[in-house]
Amino acid sequence: MSQIAAPLSIARSADTIPSTQPLGRILVVEDDPSVQKALKRLFETEGYAVEVQANGQSALESFQAAPPAVIILDLRLPKLSGSDLCKVVKAQSPELPIVVLSATSDVSDKVLLLELGADDYVTKPFSPRELLARVRTALRHTTRTATVSMVSFDGISVDFKKMEVQRDGKVVILTAQEFKTLQFFVQNADRVVSRDELLNEVWGYQNYPSTRTVDNHILKLRQKLERDPASPVHFRTVHGMGYKFVR
Amino acid sequence: MSQIAAPLSIARSADTIPSTQPLGRILVVEDDPSVQKALKRLFETEGYAVEVQANGQSALESFQAAPPAVIILDLRLPKLSGSDLCKVVKAQSPELPIVVLSATSDVSDKVLLLELGADDYVTKPFSPRELLARVRTALRHTTRTATVSMVSFDGISVDFKKMEVQRDGKVVILTAQEFKTLQFFVQNADRVVSRDELLNEVWGYQNYPSTRTVDNHILKLRQKLERDPASPVHFRTVHGMGYKFVR
DNA sequence: TGCAATTGTAAAAAGTTTGTCAAACCGCGC
DNA sequence: GCGCGGTTTGACAAACTTTTTACAATTGCA
Numbered sequence: 001m002s003q004i005a006a007p008l009s010i011a012r013s014a015d016t017i018p019s020t021q022p023l024g025r026i027l028v029v030e031d032d033p034s035v036q037k038a039l040k041r042l043f044e045t046e047g048y049a050v051e052v053q054a055n056g057q058s059a060l061e062s063f064q065a066a067p068p069a070v071i072i073l074d075l076r077l078p079k080l081s082g083s084d085l086c087k088v089v090k091a092q093s094p095e096l097p098i099v100v101l102s103a104t105s106d107v108s109d110k111v112l113l114l115e116l117g118a119d120d121y122v123t124k125p126f127s128p129r130e131l132l133a134r135v136r137t138a139l140r141h142t143t144r145t146a147t148v149s150m151v152s153f154d155g156i157s158v159d160f161k162k163m164e165v166q167r168d169g170k171v172v173i174l175t176a177q178e179f180k181t182l183q184f185f186v187q188n189a190d191r192v193v194s195r196d197e198l199l200n201e202v203w204g205y206q207n208y209p210s211t212r213t214v215d216n217h218i219l220k221l222r223q224k225l226e227r228d229p230a231s232p233v234h235f236r237t238v239h240g241m242g243y244k245f246v247r
Numbered sequence: 248m249s250q251i252a253a254p255l256s257i258a259r260s261a262d263t264i265p266s267t268q269p270l271g272r273i274l275v276v277e278d279d280p281s282v283q284k285a286l287k288r289l290f291e292t293e294g295y296a297v298e299v300q301a302n303g304q305s306a307l308e309s310f311q312a313a314p315p316a317v318i319i320l321d322l323r324l325p326k327l328s329g330s331d332l333c334k335v336v337k338a339q340s341p342e343l344p345i346v347v348l349s350a351t352s353d354v355s356d357k358v359l360l361l362e363l364g365a366d367d368y369v370t371k372p373f374s375p376r377e378l379l380a381r382v383r384t385a386l387r388h389t390t391r392t393a394t395v396s397m398v399s400f401d402g403i404s405v406d407f408k409k410m411e412v413q414r415d416g417k418v419v420i421l422t423a424q425e426f427k428t429l430q431f432f433v434q435n436a437d438r439v440v441s442r443d444e445l446l447n448e449v450w451g452y453q454n455y456p457s458t459r460t461v462d463n464h465i466l467k468l469r470q471k472l473e474r475d476p477a478s479p480v481h482f483r484t485v486h487g488m489g490y491k492f493v494r
Numbered sequence: 495t496g497c498a499a500t501t502g503t504a505a506a507a508a509g510t511t512t513g514t515c516a517a518a519c520c521g522c523g524c
Numbered sequence: 525g526c527g528c529g530g531t532t533t534g535a536c537a538a539a540c541t542t543t544t545t546a547c548a549a550t551t552g553c554a
Binding site for chain 1: 499500501502503504
Binding site: 495 | 535537538539542547551552553
């Protein structure tokens with residue numbers, strides 16, 4: 001494991017707008033400008049939206065204005081210490097994952113982190129990939145759907161664990177995005193959802209494809225799941241509003 | 248890199264009682280009150296039932312009255328030392344996983360622990376998430392390993408005890424990593440697992456190879472086990488999501 | 495009825511993810 | 525230090541998905 005900061009990802013250039021999956025917004029709280037810069041670049045190349053705050057006070061304000069998906073937190077901070085910030089945030093949003101960056105000496109006490117409510121920690125110097133992996137794990141965790149793992153209606157059954165859909169006993173293959181869309185619809189059955197809401201919830205804050213994209217996905221879902229795609233029963237259009245899923 | 252993490256989860260609040268089935272009861276044996284409190288909170292927010300005992304003697308009594316699903320054990324304990332407790336428990340219930348919290352990362356200590364019968368250990372500055380991960384792994388381990396030590400399908404037989412795989416009666420040699428990967432797949436048959444999950448579960452918490460590594464191992468498994476590696480039946484790709492093992 | 499806005503549809507274009515191979519790397523016993 | 529398996533990485537092609545685009549069909553309303 002000889003990780004040096006150098007050749008992490010050459011694949012995507014740092015300044016192209018990442019058009020990848022719905023990752024989240026990351027709040028980096030760090031006062032050292034060079035670390036700031038490195039972290040910002042690291043996460044941005046991976047497709048996250050990054051906000052950097054240099055001190056605890058401003059970080060707290062930022063968090064309260066718009067909570068991010070994860071916080072990466074240096075423990076040594078001016079104005080409001082990392083541990084205090086951690087406590088405040090955890091009191092307000094227990095589910096928000098916090099990854100602490102610390103110098104080895106800071107964590108002489110294992111109690112500290114637990115009490116703070118931090119979810120994970122990485123000691124400096126850390127490998128970029130390690131930090132990424134931890135952030136991803138942290139995200140996956142909170143995002144984990146603790147809801148039902150199967151639904152069925154009208155001869156269609158959806159198994160969220162297997163990520164498999166069957167119609168009349170035959171497996172129907174859905175793409176990742178189609179599956180996610182279906183999942184959202186199932187979880188929001190009988191409610192009218194706007195295209196914008198779908199884009200936000202299914203596609204994520206990062207990507208803003210044109211709203212026509214949504215229509216196309218609905219089209220595919222209808223073709224694959226409706227008995228008569230021309231007159232859909234489950235994936236209904238609500239003209240001028242959006243769509244409504246009915247079991 | 249795409250995370251499957253669509254932001255559509257229903258977050259579970261920390262203080263609501265989880266309405267899902269109980270994950271299991273954890274016995275925490277720890278004398279430091281602040282660590283007690285922190286551990287209790289940590290596991291309870293994750294949906295476990297937690298019982299705390301401050302010394303070895305009372306822990307032993309509690310264990311005998313009602314064995315928990317896992318024991319988390321601090322080695323330094325009053326009345327009855329952690330290592331003694333460990334021995335007694337393992338003599339009575341060899342299957343009960345014990346995760347030891349140890350103060351030092353001393354190697355001889357680790358050997359000792361494993362001799363005691365502990366299943367895993369976490370050394371001093373540990374991240375909460377890491378501890379959680381180990382507890383989960385420990386739990387999964389007993390529930391599966393206890394039931395199956397052999398599987399066979401489609402002319403392939405896997406013997407977990409002997410660490411041997413045969414295809415059509417002939418021994419197929421797998422490397423350590425390949426075997427672990429296979430084992431994980433077998434234990435999670437029919438479920439879609441992401442590359443990140445594989446990295447975490449099979450490669451472990453401290454290793455962070457690139458996700459390309461996973462693909463290569465899948466490739467090897469296919470070459471060694473599938474009848475037609477070009478169109479795999481058992482090690483299926485689920486595009487955009489990960490892989491799914493089907494018997 | 496007619497008009498403007500909205501939605502359906504299919505196919506092309508753009509973009510991403512995965513399969514595969516060869517080379518680099520790492521730890522270990524000689 | 526040297527070679528040896530096993531493991532990881534990087535590159536590129538192939539497979540597959542998603543987005544865009546263009547046009548047709550439908551809807552709601554004056």
